[in-house]
Amino acid sequence: MTDFLNAVWSGSGFGSLYGLVALGLVVIFKSTGILNFSGGALMAVGGVVAAGLGAQGFWVAAGIAVVAVAGVGAVANLTVMRPLLGRGLFPGVMVTIGLASVIEGTSGLLFGRQPRFLPDPIGVPTFDLPFGTSMSSTLAVALGLSAAATVLLAIAFNRTSVGLQLRAAAVRPEVASMFGANPGRIFTYAWAVAGGLAALAGALLASLTVADISIATFALRAFAAMIVGGVDSLGGAFLGGILVGVTEMLAGTYLGDDFRLPSTMVVLMVFLMVRPQGLFGTPEVVRP
Amino acid sequence: MAGDVVEQQFLSVRDLDVAYASGAHALRGVSIEVGAGERVGIVGANGAGKTTVARAVTGLSAVFRATVRQGRISLAGKDTTRWPAWRVLAAGVVTIPEGRGVISNMTVEDNLRLVLAAIPRRRRPAVTEAYTMYPVLGERRRAMAGLLSGGEQQMLAVARALLVRPRLIVADELSLGLAPRIVTEILDGLAARAANEGTAVLLIEQAVVMSLRFVDRAYVLDQGTVVAQGTSDELRQAGDTTARYLGVADLSRAEELL
Amino acid sequence: MTQSIAPPHLADPAQPRAGVRRTGLAVLAVAIVVALPLVVSPYWTTVATNAVLAFAIAAPLNLLTGNAGQFSLGNAAFLVVGAYTGAFVTFTFDMELPIAMLVAAAAGALVGFIVGLPSLRLRGAYLLMSTLAAHYILVFAALKFQTSQFGAAGAIFPPLRVAGVDLSGDRSMYFVIAAFAALIGLIITNIMRSGHGRAIEAVKARDVAAAACGISVARTKLWVWSLSSAMIAAAGVLQAYYLGSASVEFYTLNLAITYVAMILVGGLGSLGGSLLGACFVTLVPVVVNHLSEAYGGGGVLAHPHELQTVIYGLIIIAFVLLKPDGLIGFVRSAARRLRNGG
Ligand SMILES: Nc1ncnc2c1ncn2[C@@H]1O[C@H](COP(=O)(O)OP(=O)(O)OP(=O)(O)O)[C@@H](O)[C@H]1O
Ligand SMILES: [Mg+2]
Numbered sequence: 106m107t108d109f110l111n112a113v114w115s116g117s118g119f120g121s122l123y124g125l126v127a128l129g130l131v132v133i134f135k136s137t138g139i140l141n142f143s144g145g146a147l148m149a150v151g152g153v154v155a156a157g158l159g160a161q162g163f164w165v166a167a168g169i170a171v172v173a174v175a176g177v178g179a180v181a182n183l184t185v186m187r188p189l190l191g192r193g194l195f196p197g198v199m200v201t202i203g204l205a206s207v208i209e210g211t212s213g214l215l216f217g218r219q220p221r222f223l224p225d226p227i228g229v230p231t232f233d234l235p236f237g238t239s240m241s242s243t244l245a246v247a248l249g250l251s252a253a254a255t256v257l258l259a260i261a262f263n264r265t266s267v268g269l270q271l272r273a274a275a276v277r278p279e280v281a282s283m284f285g286a287n288p289g290r291i292f293t294y295a296w297a298v299a300g301g302l303a304a305l306a307g308a309l310l311a312s313l314t315v316a317d318i319s320i321a322t323f324a325l326r327a328f329a330a331m332i333v334g335g336v337d338s339l340g341g342a343f344l345g346g347i348l349v350g351v352t353e354m355l356a357g358t359y360l361g362d363d364f365r366l367p368s369t370m371v372v373l374m375v376f377l378m379v380r381p382q383g384l385f386g387t388p389e390v391v392r393p
Numbered sequence: 394m395a396g397d398v399v400e401q402q403f404l405s406v407r408d409l410d411v412a413y414a415s416g417a418h419a420l421r422g423v424s425i426e427v428g429a430g431e432r433v434g435i436v437g438a439n440g441a442g443k444t445t446v447a448r449a450v451t452g453l454s455a456v457f458r459a460t461v462r463q464g465r466i467s468l469a470g471k472d473t474t475r476w477p478a479w480r481v482l483a484a485g486v487v488t489i490p491e492g493r494g495v496i497s498n499m500t501v502e503d504n505l506r507l508v509l510a511a512i513p514r515r516r517r518p519a520v521t522e523a524y525t526m527y528p529v530l531g532e533r534r535r536a537m538a539g540l541l542s543g544g545e546q547q548m549l550a551v552a553r554a555l556l557v558r559p560r561l562i563v564a565d566e567l568s569l570g571l572a573p574r575i576v577t578e579i580l581d582g583l584a585a586r587a588a589n590e591g592t593a594v595l596l597i598e599q600a601v602v603m604s605l606r607f608v609d610r611a612y613v614l615d616q617g618t619v620v621a622q623g624t625s626d627e628l629r630q631a632g633d634t635t636a637r638y639l640g641v642a643d644l645s646r647a648e649e650l651l
Numbered sequence: 652m653t654q655s656i657a658p659p660h661l662a663d664p665a666q667p668r669a670g671v672r673r674t675g676l677a678v679l680a681v682a683i684v685v686a687l688p689l690v691v692s693p694y695w696t697t698v699a700t701n702a703v704l705a706f707a708i709a710a711p712l713n714l715l716t717g718n719a720g721q722f723s724l725g726n727a728a729f730l731v732v733g734a735y736t737g738a739f740v741t742f743t744f745d746m747e748l749p750i751a752m753l754v755a756a757a758a759g760a761l762v763g764f765i766v767g768l769p770s771l772r773l774r775g776a777y778l779l780m781s782t783l784a785a786h787y788i789l790v791f792a793a794l795k796f797q798t799s800q801f802g803a804a805g806a807i808f809p810p811l812r813v814a815g816v817d818l819s820g821d822r823s824m825y826f827v828i829a830a831f832a833a834l835i836g837l838i839i840t841n842i843m844r845s846g847h848g849r850a851i852e853a854v855k856a857r858d859v860a861a862a863a864c865g866i867s868v869a870r871t872k873l874w875v876w877s878l879s880s881a882m883i884a885a886a887g888v889l890q891a892y893y894l895g896s897a898s899v900e901f902y903t904l905n906l907a908i909t910y911v912a913m914i915l916v917g918g919l920g921s922l923g924g925s926l927l928g929a930c931f932v933t934l935v936p937v938v939v940n941h942l943s944e945a946y947g948g949g950g951v952l953a954h955p956h957e958l959q960t961v962i963y964g965l966i967i968i969a970f971v972l973l974k975p976d977g978l979i980g981f982v983r984s985a986a987r988r989l990r991n992g993g
Pocket of ligand 1: 413414415417418419437438439440441442443444445446457491599
């Protein structure tokens with residue numbers, strides 16, 4: 106019981122990090138149709154930047170990293186992503202893979218590859234929970250921040266001008282254009298949001314374990330989170346992340362650590378075969 | 394249509410040549426003018442190029458993978474040939490697109506708020522303006538737009554266009570699929586508002602008779618070129634040459650039939 | 652599938668002449684490939700071996716992705732399936748390389764068939780995700796197999812001997828791999844020239860509604876998945892012999908992406924493109940390392956590995972944005988200019 110609950114607690118904490126990255130993937134995929142393979146690199150470089158500023162404490166460091174990586178996302182859109190609109194899956198995937206490689210190499214050149222640490226966001230190391238279980242405070246903060254980010258993003262999509270235009274562009278890009286959406290501008294916001302969310306996940310990860318640029322593959326689980334939740338659902342990405350994280354930790358606890366990543370991929374495969382629209386997605390959103 | 398009036402035209406399209414990426418050469422040297430506050434029609438059969446004109450004028454050519462090969466579009470004297478849609482919209486030209494362009498899985502209100510999003514906050518009108526014009530939209534503002542009837546959707550499209558206080562409305566096949574009574578209702582509403590605010594209307598229609606009743610003058614488009622133009626009366630009286638392009642046996646007779 | 656498209660030799664009256672030219676080019680290519688290791692240093696022989704081996708893996712992938720339009724990240728997994736099947740057959744039954752490769756190809760075909768099954772229901776991003784999942788699941792299975800059969804370090808391959816002849820030298824290894832690559836090239840050329848070629852292109856054209864596709868499209872799809880994976884798995888055996896060992900850490904997603912980058916850079920759906928792309932992508936790190944050594948390794952050149960990573964990414968981006976038809980596009984337009992000019 107204790108093992109089980111501990112796995113659920115830490116699984117949902119780690120899962121919320123996948124959820125953060127997945128939120129960014131959803132925002133981009135939904136509005137531009139681009140399947141972003143650079144989420145992991147954006148997360149990793151966010152962690153590296155935050156850890157480099159570790160002396161400033163978690164919140165300042167994470168804040169600066171979020172802003173900086175949001176900038177990276179925006180620049181990426183303005184330079185290499187914008188010409189790709191409407192060109193289909195393969196070009197988008199390949200350019201984001203190229204982008205990930207550029208980010209990784211540049212980070213290596215600028216900051217090196219030694220592992221770095223970031224202080225905890227709050228002083229207490231762990232929370233005690235019922236049945237003699239406990240949860241790391243950083244994971245609890247991660248869970249809270251991702252939930253908050255999901256809610257804020259949902260509000261932004263419903264209330265703000267850019268949010269409305271992004272929603273319209275996701276379903277009827279030509280109608281969005283007709284009524285004043287400037288794709289170059291609104292997709293830049295989408296990429297900035299994706300970069301910022303990924304950087305937040307990276308900073309949290311840096312304070313949980315270590316940050317170095319090669320943690321990018323950690324974020325592959327975000328793809329599973331995105332599919333499980335439904336590719337066009339923000340809340341789905343968050344809950345999908347948690348489901349994937351808990352599955353992973355349970356697999357790690359009961360089957361062995363080497364089962365962690367494969368178990369998330371099995372979940373991904375099962376959803377693809379049985380329910381490709383995910384838990385909360387719309388079936389017809391399947392894009393070619 | 395003498396050359397010296399050109400200065401006063403709000404919209405001026407000169408020798409426009411447009412081709413789609415697919416290879417279709419949709420417009421071949423089209424020239425059209427719309428004065429401030431004027432009501433002008435474009436009529437023509439299927440595939441004549443009417444929608445292509447609408448797209449070009451509203452900055453949507455690129456969105457539909459079409460390129461302006463030659464010619465010039467200007468708004469109040471400014472060259473807007475290569476402007477993107479959002480800039481053209483900011484210059485006061487809005488469209489009621491072919492097929493209505495209502496986003497069906499967004500609510501009625503969100504469809505209206507979408508166009509408001511493009512207007513700077515301090516000049517942004519209240520969304521309720523649309524409900525004053527068409528109360529039915531207010532009643533159903535939380536409904537998904539796709540659930541509205543065809544006529545209600547067209548009202549939504551008209552209200553959305555009027556919200557931006559445009560200087561020119563480009564309406565493409567507004568009458569399509571609607572009962573004549575509804576069309577008249579919508580057009581009358583549009584005409585009243587347009588006259589009130591000095592808005593020009595470019596009415597693109599296949600329904601010639603209905604169209605000629607609404608506009609001051611019109612262009613007849615066929616296979617990408619303007620084959621005739623004149624006031625509504627002139628076109629009605631024109632012999633079977635014009636009528637043939639429009640696929641109507643005899644315009645004056647057709648009028649009586651309605 | 653019953654579309655009446657004229658076979659190429661009827662459609663193109665210039666075919667006989669083009670055929671002669673093709674044969675000439677092929678002979679020239681073979682001559683270059685054979686002469687190369689006799690002329691260049693052992694270092695460049697190794698580089699050439701890498702490039703030719705990369706071609707033997709990229710070409711079947713290009714058949715699947717470029718010609719049939721099935722975007723897959725599963726190729727590293729097919730390599731490990733091949734390598735471990737080959738190792739198992741070699742060690743357990745003491746078989747020669749050709750047998751090991753045939754058995755590996757059969758295993759690759761079976762696994763490719765299974766990985767290809769989702770393509771009957773999914774397309775686009777969803778299909779790609781299924782190949783991503785398949786990659787990790789297969790590599791994990793390989794890890795379990797590795798631990799039970801070969802120990803934690805993976806499978807160590809003995810020096811290559813066929814029929815008692817030692818082929819493990821740099822040059823002989825190069826010739827073995829080049830011969831295999833030529834075989835792959837021949838097989839793919841013949842397929843694309845046959846009726847199957849048209850069926851494969853039809854899969855790409857009709858993949859708009861995969862769920863609703865007809866039986867013949869489904870059959871062709873699975874056939875291409877199996878065939879392409881079989882060739883990649885067979886190449887996996889050679890690769891393992893060439894590297895001397897096979898261990899799961901080698902078969903990463905990044906390795907899979909490298910081969911996709913090759914077909915992108917070379918030209919999707921083109922055999923010549925696969926070759927050009929394989930050479931180009933293989934040469935990038937070599938050139939960067941040389942520059943780094945030549946210029947004393949100052950500045951960014953002090954970190955050739957990071958620089959390679961950046962350049963590799965930039966190359967991928969540049970080709971997608973600026974030259975989507977790949978290097979073969981340059982060759983094609985040069986050939987067109989020659990033909991029109993002369
Ligand atoms: N998006 C497009 N892509 C390619 N060709 C197009 C596109 N839209 C229109 N065309 C072609 O351009 C020509 C003009 O079409 P257009 O839609 O402008 O005609 P229309 O007068 O509006 O016809 P209708 O009365 O049927 O709406 C036609 O030959 C059409 O096939
Ligand atoms: Mg039309």
